Amino acid sequence: TWGEEISAERLQDFDADYIFISYQSQHGRTPSEVLANMDGVLPGWCEFVTACQNGNVILYPWETIGAPTFAAANAGMDIIATHFGSKLLTAE
Numbered sequence: 001t002w003g004e005e006i007s008a009e010r011l012q013d014f015d016a017d018y019i020f021i022s023y024q025s026q027h028g029r030t031p032s033e034v035l036a037n038m039d040g041v042l043p044g045w046c047e048f049v050t051a052c053q054n055g056n057v058i059l060y061p062w063e064t065i066g067a068p069t070f071a072a073a074n075a076g077m078d079i080i081a082t083h084f085g086s087k088l089l090t091a092e
Helices: 010-011 031-039 070-091
Strands: 019-023 057-061
Touching: 019 031, 031 057, 057 070
Parallel strands: 019 057
Antiparallel strands: none
């Protein structure tokens, strides 16, 4: 499997400095819809999840990095590097 399945009731027990959330843009999903869905599953999650409070929720289209290829791995690294790079620039 790609990850552990967690019941929505337990989500408030988890915290992170960064959260990566994928969405399927080929099905018409948008980043704002993904965030609204998160709020539907766990209302007020941004009030107690550190990553959300600090603007460190990284949304990316699944089809960009979902394939097991070097191109997908490079795209994933680009997403991460771009996000961290912009955080470093704004911290200076």
